[in-house]
Amino acid sequence: MQRTDVNTLGEFGLIDHLTENFVNKQQTTILGVGDDAAIIAGGDEQIVISTDMLVEGIHFDFTYTPLKHLGYKAVVVNLSDIAAMNARPEQITVSIALSNRFSVEALDELYAGIAAACKTYGVDLVGGDTTSSNKGLIISITAIGRAPAGRITRRSGAKVGDLICITGNLGAAYLGLQLLEREKAVFKDNPEMQPKMGEHAPYLLQRQLRPEARTDMVDTFAKEGIVPTSMIDISDGLASEIFHICKASGVGAIIEESGVPIHNDAQLQALEFNLDPITTALSGGEDYELLFTIDPKDTEKIRFLPDLYIAGEIVAKEDGVKLHTKGGNIHPIKAQGWNHFGE
Amino acid sequence: MQRTDVNTLGEFGLIDHLTENFVNKQQTTILGVGDDAAIIAGGDEQIVISTDMLVEGIHFDFTYTPLKHLGYKAVVVNLSDIAAMNARPEQITVSIALSNRFSVEALDELYAGIAAACKTYGVDLVGGDTTSSNKGLIISITAIGRAPAGRITRRSGAKVGDLICITGNLGAAYLGLQLLEREKAVFKDNPEMQPKMGEHAPYLLQRQLRPEARTDMVDTFAKEGIVPTSMIDISDGLASEIFHICKASGVGAIIEESGVPIHNDAQLQALEFNLDPITTALSGGEDYELLFTIDPKDTEKIRFLPDLYIAGEIVAKEDGVKLHTKGGNIHPIKAQGWNHFGE
Structure with missing residues (x-):
């Protein structure tokens, strides 16, 4: 060249x-x-x-x-x-x-x-x-x-009783990055080794290297006559973002693990890495999906929309920010997230 | 601390x-x-x-x-x-x-x-x-x-016959930088040496280290009922900026050396450095003054405004971009300027 x-x-x-x-x-x-x-x-x-x-x-x-x-x-x-x-x-x-x-x-x-x-x-x-x-x-x-x-939707409008919604799926971009880092380490040890990314790689790498922005949701909201009560994009992981919304809105939240969308390739890759898939969704970064809350009266407007998931409910500030696991346990969520400082 | x-x-x-x-x-x-x-x-x-x-x-x-x-x-x-x-x-x-x-x-x-x-x-x-x-x-x-x-005033509206105007004065910021670079070199050779900037330094250093933007001119133009035909800020030296206006407007220009404002401290410091003062105005950078053109019918509106100088005239493209020196000579101006690339 x-x-x-x-x-x-x-x-x-x-x-x-x-x-x-x-x-x-x-x-x-x-x-x-x-x-x-x-x-x-x-x-x-x-x-x-x-x-x-x-x-x-x-x-x-x-x-x-x-x-x-x-x-x-x-x-x-x-x-x-x-x-x-x-x-x-x-x-x-x-x-x-x-x-x-x-x-x-x-x-x-x-x-x-x-x-x-x-x-x-x-x-x-x-x-x-x-x-x-x-x-x-x-x-x-x-x-x-x-x-x-x-x-226009700010972070600060979430109210107790609002539904928490997520677009697309979470964790895949983080797992794509782990695959790339793993192959980089292998290559450093042996530059003649060819990368072996595995069968889940194509989707995960695309999510990491060439993500898309959910501008389509802006049109969907307009068409369906919905204005979310609060919204943020998921760049630093679900945990970090729900904390931003709760802090700005003065509320708490309960996230249903069963409602958090995770792609099948991400599920399987997480297990290969011995990671809990929900952890990649909570603490992984760079998915660029949207996290938003809606008034419960709008539930019927979004229930059958594709690529959109109801994943919890806004609660009182005193109730904190928690995860209701598939096993039925309630865990506090920590606001860890992607931190580009000091990495 | x-x-x-x-x-x-x-x-x-x-x-x-x-x-x-x-x-x-x-x-x-x-x-x-x-x-x-x-x-x-x-x-x-x-x-x-x-x-x-x-x-x-x-x-x-x-x-x-x-x-x-x-x-x-x-x-x-x-x-x-x-x-x-x-x-x-x-x-x-x-x-x-x-x-x-x-x-x-x-x-x-x-x-x-x-x-x-x-x-x-x-x-x-x-x-x-x-x-x-x-x-x-x-x-x-x-x-x-x-x-x-x-x-709103673009670079592209200058017309043949328009007057070329400059606010404030030029070259001082460049000379301030030269003073700082000189003292830096002295300090490197002998860290115990105290800086001796000279009597012109206060003004020149202020122009280099803490310049101001001529947002006041926006108010002046509004008050006087003037819309310049073209305008640019002088960040890379007068030569570079007049070329931008001429290129965008499809015209040429003749700059009168006698009309280019240079502060007395800059004049004297330039001579100490064995530099021609007009060169510091043409090729020095970071003055953040305004270069603009006005229709000649607006001449009376600006003639007696403070801190504003008529420094030339827009001519046909074929006539090029030239400097009419105090000595009566005509020199072509080159579009050299401040170049942060590869420095």
Whole structure:
């Protein structure tokens, strides 16, 4: 593969090069990349803004992360936050700092992933910054979304008696990461060994390396006439997220183990790793599913919706945050979760 | 000074700690820090968004940069971009990645500077991300501003015959940096040597370490009934910026050396360094003044405004981008500028 040094393009040349194939599609995008700032229409709705920073060696490892998938995932992580506000993502800005280890071709791969995510979710890339770093790659993305004021869903609206719901399934992304780490360790011991991921790997690796954001739920909620009472995206594991909702809402929660969705491949892989599947759902990270609460009067509206599970109930703050296991026991849940600090 | 390890707070504890003293003041800030995303009112105007990333060792050097000034400057750099759109900044998000070399007390200093800038400019901190890095400090800020659609000023509207204007003065920030670099070199050779910055240093160091954004000009333009035909902020030197305007507008420019404002301290310091003062204005960076063009019919509206200089005229594209020197010569200007790539 050709290796063009980033310095041959210069900063502005590099930005032009990386963004030349992005076409704005959102009506609200008045002006995109190329000026001091992007311009976005104000309109009759409210605007939500979220930002995330991904650091090489902390959030991703190039031993097993393809650049294109990284670009895709970096966007998805941010769109997931917009979906968690029950808003539609419309624009992103992308800033990157990179060491001179990265060639233009490598950046093109990264931006191909960013472009693929923009296409999948119909969002416009409207700005960013490109600079050098002393070490590794850092990606900072800001996502901008929009929703009618009355539909925006915060973490703080859960009420006693509300049902706790989860989309998709949990734990698979964490197990995908464990598979990758295991093979990395094997490879370090013996670089001639071919990876043997096992039969559950394809789904688990996809969940880890190329997750999707549940922006589809924003449309589903609108279609079904539901506004969740609270919502958060599950990036740090179910335990951490339910604690965020309980703290913000001043309530407690009881989670039914039998209601927590876990994919069959994740179930089987967890057992192979001698892990309890519910632990991977509670403490694993990066599933990017949605955790939300609804008023019980909306139960019939969601009961038969696909890919959506009722997994517990909001209780009084004094009752704490607990898990009702399949065996019938009640355990307190601890707010452990994915901690990118000091890892 | 006490040194509290960042890990003792955890990511969420750290965010709470760093943002607890920020109070939202903008009517458009519906919800700030603490949820998946911030919420900002849509309103009748357009929204402008700009983002910048600052990397330790590339954009700043802790040998001579106080953390509080760094926090202040990191905000100012972004507000300057919003001012360059002729919009009023209203919100910022701040993401930081930091190695475990930084204590909570160090971060508090950084955020004290961020808070000071928020107070000076009346902007709200509404979100961000905090994570660890393998090396050094990286700050990524996104600024959000607002303006009536008809007042937003892009780079692309300059027309032949328009007057070229500059606010404040140029070159001083670059000379401040040269002073700091000189003293750093002296200190490396002999750590017992006390810095001798010279009589021009106070102003030049202030311009380098604690610059201001010309958001006041947005109010001035509104009051005087002027909409510039094009505008950009001068972060990479006058030469680089006039090229951006000429490229975006499809025009050329002639800059009058006699019209380029240079502070007396900068003049004298440049001569001490054996530099031509106009070179520091053309190729130095980080002045964060505004370069804009106006229709000649608006000349009377700006002629007697303080701190604002007419420094040339927009000409046809074929005539190129040139400098008319005090000596009466015409030189082509090259688009060299501040390049953070590969430094």
